[in-house]
Amino acid sequence: MAVQTYSMATQADLQVGQYFKVREFACHDGSDTVLIDDELVNRLDRIRTVFGSGITITSGYRTPSYNASPSVGGARNSQHTKGTAADIQVRGVPPLAVASFYEETFSTGGLGIYNTFTHVDTRNRSLVIWKNSGSNTVSSTGASEGYWKDYQNAADPGGGSTDNDSGTITVVIKRLQVTFTWENGNSYVGNYFPSETDTHIYFNDNNFYRCKSDFSRPEKWNPDQKYWSTYPVISNITYNNIYTEGASDG
Numbered sequence: 584m585a586v587q588t589y590s591m592a593t594q595a596d597l598q599v600g601q602y603f604k605v606r607e608f609a610c611h612d613g614s615d616t617v618l619i620d621d622e623l624v625n626r627l628d629r630i631r632t633v634f635g636s637g638i639t640i641t642s643g644y645r646t647p648s649y650n651a652s653p654s655v656g657g658a659r660n661s662q663h664t665k666g667t668a669a670d671i672q673v674r675g676v677p678p679l680a681v682a683s684f685y686e687e688t689f690s691t692g693g694l695g696i697y698n699t700f701t702h703v704d705t706r707n708r709s710l711v712i713w714k715n716s717g718s719n720t721v722s723s724t725g726a727s728e729g730y731w732k733d734y735q736n737a738a739d740p741g742g743g744s745t746d747n748d749s750g751t752i753t754v755v756i757k758r759l760q761v762t763f764t765w766e767n768g769n770s771y772v773g774n775y776f777p778s779e780t781d782t783h784i785y786f787n788d789n790n791f792y793r794c795k796s797d798f799s800r801p802e803k804w805n806p807d808q809k810y811w812s813t814y815p816v817i818s819n820i821t822y823n824n825i826y827t828e829g830a831s832d833g
Contacts, residue, residue, distance in 0.1 A: 586666045589617045600624035602631045608643030608669070612652075612787060613776045618644045618666025622705045626689065627669060630703075633684060633735055634676050641700055642670040653804055654778045654785035654793070658717055662693060668704035670697075676734045682724045684731035686712065696724060759786055762819040770818070794820055 589597065592615050595606040599619055609617050631638050644666050650657035662668035673681050681701040685694050694712045695702030713720045759777050764770040775786035785793045791804040793811065801817035804810075 586618050586620045589619060591615045591617060600628045602628055602638070603640075607640045608666075610644050610646050610649050611642070611776055611778055612646060612649040613774070614646050614649070616644075616646075620665075620667040620705050623667055623669060623703070626685075626692075626703060626705065627671070629688070630671070630673065630681065630684065633731075634673050634681075635735070636676055637674040639672045639674070640669050641672060643668075648789075649787065652785065652787055652791050654780075654791075662704035662706055667706060668693070668702065670695075670700045670702050672700050679724060679726055680731045680734045682712075683726035683729075686710065686724050686726075687728070687731070694724070757822050757824060759784070760821045760823065761786070761792075761817055763816050764818040765816060792817065798822075 587599075589599075589605045591606065591609055594617075595604070595609070597605045599605060599608075603624060605617055605619065608619050627638060627640075642663060645655065645657060645661065645663040647664050649655060650661050650664050651659075657663060671681070672678075678696055678699065678701040681703075682694055682696045685692075685701070685703055690710055691705070691708060692710055693702065693704040693706050694710060695717065696712070696714045698715070711720060712722070712724060757777060757779075759775040761773050761775060762770060763773065773788065775788075777784045777786040779785070779796070782796060783793045784796060784798070785791070792801060792814065793804075794801045794817075798820040801814050801820065802811040803814035803816075805812055
């Protein structure tokens with residue numbers, strides 16, 4: 584088993600394992616390179632088979648810069664940056680049930696239990712478990728033995744219509760078109776796949792930016808001073824929707 588390197592430009596629809604495609608693991612910053620661990624795919628395939636339900640990979644591979652961005656705030660040595668981790672939602676199955684199965688099935692790796700998703704990774708060590716924060720490690724998931732079996736093959740398989748399908752449906756992805764205009768009159772339009780909170784939209788290239796949810800007040804992150812400042816170089820922000828096939832949204 585090994586970590587494989589893929590290209591979104593040429594291999595986005597390449598099948599990996601029984602159910603998944605490369606694009607489902609891609610970094611949300613739009614990067615071309617995607618790292619995917621073979622063993623991670625094997626484990627996700629097994630989860631998909633056991634629960635008989637579509638899986639959404641809400642976060643797979645992350646570039647180190649995206650992982651370190653203010654909108655993500657990932658751990659410095661995050662398994663996501665190595666291609667060995669995935670945050671997942673299994674349609675119709677609570678995160679604790681997914682974690683219960685993982686704990687009883689695999690003796691190595693990492694397992695994080697959150698309110699809306701489960702983190703799984705294949706780090707090379709005895710299974711470490713945490714709840715809601717990587718610093719909040721626990722000795723077990725706290726689920727009763729076999730708890731996951733209550734959800735086995737009882738969940739909604741989602742959009743998947745064949746055995747070789749992670750449970751995909753047509754999803755809409757927002758793509759920002761951002762115009763930068765400098766004092767000398769030169770301008771540039773960049774395309775970004777953003778992440779969003781209730782109040783802000785975040786996007787990045789070599790720098791990190793954000794704006795209000797209504798696309799007003801563009802700001803740039805100042806890493807030295809560690810604060811957001813108004814960034815008038817961004818003169819316009821619009822968006823369009825890209826319709827693609829993605830994993831069931833759980």
